[in-house]
Amino acid sequence: MLLTDREIASLIILAAIVIFALVRDRRGTWSAIVGVLRSAFAGRLLVLYAAYAGYVALVIWGAATTWLWHAYMLKDTIITAAAVGFPLIARSITGKGDGGHLIRDAAKATVGISALAAAYVNLESLPLVAELVLQVFGVIATALAVFAARQENGKPAVVFANFVLVMIGIVLIVATAVGVLNREWTGAEVVGTGLILAMSIWLPMAVLPFAYVVGVISALETVLTLLPWHNDRVKPPLRVRFAVVLGIRGRLRYARAIKLQWLPRLGQESTFKGAMATMRELRAEARASRTATHFARQPDSDARR
Numbered sequence: 337m338l339l340t341d342r343e344i345a346s347l348i349i350l351a352a353i354v355i356f357a358l359v360r361d362r363r364g365t366w367s368a369i370v371g372v373l374r375s376a377f378a379g380r381l382l383v384l385y386a387a388y389a390g391y392v393a394l395v396i397w398g399a400a401t402t403w404l405w406h407a408y409m410l411k412d413t414i415i416t417a418a419a420v421g422f423p424l425i426a427r428s429i430t431g432k433g434d435g436g437h438l439i440r441d442a443a444k445a446t447v448g449i450s451a452l453a454a455a456y457v458n459l460e461s462l463p464l465v466a467e468l469v470l471q472v473f474g475v476i477a478t479a480l481a482v483f484a485a486r487q488e489n490g491k492p493a494v495v496f497a498n499f500v501l502v503m504i505g506i507v508l509i510v511a512t513a514v515g516v517l518n519r520e521w522t523g524a525e526v527v528g529t530g531l532i533l534a535m536s537i538w539l540p541m542a543v544l545p546f547a548y549v550v551g552v553i554s555a556l557e558t559v560l561t562l563l564p565w566h567n568d569r570v571k572p573p574l575r576v577r578f579a580v581v582l583g584i585r586g587r588l589r590y591a592r593a594i595k596l597q598w599l600p601r602l603g604q605e606s607t608f609k610g611a612m613a614t615m616r617e618l619r620a621e622a623r624a625s626r627t628a629t630h631f632a633r634q635p636d637s638d639a640r641r
Contacts, residue, residue: 339411342458345467349475388425388546392417395542405535412532413539420445420536421543428551434589435548442544446537455533457508460515470504477501548588555591556581559599566603575608583615590615593622 339347357365396413399405405413420442427441461467481497484490559580564571571577580602584590594602598618605611 340458340461341464342461342467342471345464345471348468349471384425384550388417388421391546392421392539392543395539399535399538404531404538406528406531408528409532409535413535416536416539417543420540421547424540424543425547425550428547428588429554431551432592434587434592438544438547438551438588442540446540453505453509455536457505457512459529460512460519462508462511470507473500474504477504551588552584552586552591555588555594556584559591559594559602562599563603566600572603572611573606576602576605576611579605579608579611579615583612583618585619589626590619590622593618 354365392413396405424438424442424445428438431437431441462470477497477500481494481501484493484497487493560577563577563580580594584594598614601614602611605614
C-alpha cells in the first residue's frame with residue numbers, strides 16, 4: 337500500500353500545479369474545479385460509480401478466493417480500475433464501435449506496447465529528486481508538443497519535445513534494467529510482482545462485460561429519448577419501446593445502428609408486431625453493412641501482404 341517515489345513525485349507535481357493556478361487566479365481556478373466536480377459527481381454518474389465499484393469488488397472477491405489477489409495489491413488495483421477501467425467504460429458510452437472495438441481497446445490498454453512499457457518501467461522507481469526532475473521535464477515537453485502542434489511553424493518545437501520525451505523514456509528503461517538486475521529478489525517479491533502484473537491484465541478484461549452492458553444501456557437510453565422527437569414529441573407506446581429493447585438482442589452494434597431512417601420509423605410505430613418487424617430489418621441491414629465493410633477491407637490487407 338505504500339506509495340513509490342514515482343507516485344509521490346506525481347502527487348507533488350499535481351499539487352504544485354493546483355497551487356500555482358490558485359495563486360494566479362483563485363476565483364477562476366476554484367470555479368473551474370467546482371464545475372468539474374459537479375459534472376463528475378452528478379446524480380446519475382454516482383449511480384454508475386457505485387455500480388462499478390460494486391462490480392470491481394465482486395471481481396476482486398472472486399480473484400481472492402483463487403489466490404490471484406491479496407491485500408497488498410489494493411493500491412495497484414485501485415489505480416488500474418481507475419486509470420484503465422473508467423476510460424474503457426467512457427469509450428463504451430461515447431464510442432461508435434461494437435463489442436469488438438471494446439475488446440481491442442482493452443487489449444491495447446493492457447498488452448499493447450505502451451502498456452507493457454509502462455508496466456516495465458514501474459518495476460523500479462528512481463529516487464524522489466530524480467523522479468521530480470524527469471516528471472517536470474516530461475510535463476513541460478508534453479505541454480510544448482501539444483501547444484506547438486497547433487501552431488503553423490511549430491514543427492521544430494514538436495520534434496524537440498518528442499526528442500526530450502524519448503530521452504526520458506530511455507533513461508527510465510535503462511534505470512529500470514539496472515535496478516531490476518541489482519536488486520536481490522526474494523521469492524515473495526517475485527510472486528508479488530508477477531501477481532500485480534497479471535492483475536493489470538485480467539482486471540481490465542474482467543471489466544469488459546460491465547462496460548459492454550453500460551454501453552448498451554446508454555445507447556438504448558439515447559434511442560428511447562430521441563423517439564418522441566420523430567413522433568410529434570409524443571412518446572411511443574410502451575409496447576413499441578419494449579420491442580426496441582428486445583429487438584437489439586442485447587447487442588451494442590444493433591443499439592447503435594438505430595439512427596437515420598430507423599428513428600422516424602420506430603417513433604411512428606404503434607404496434608409491437610410492427611416495431612419488431614422494423615427491428616428485424618435493422619438487424620439485417622446492420623449485418624449486411626458489417627459484411628460489406630469486412631470484404632471492402634480485404635483487398636487492402638491482401639495488398640499489404
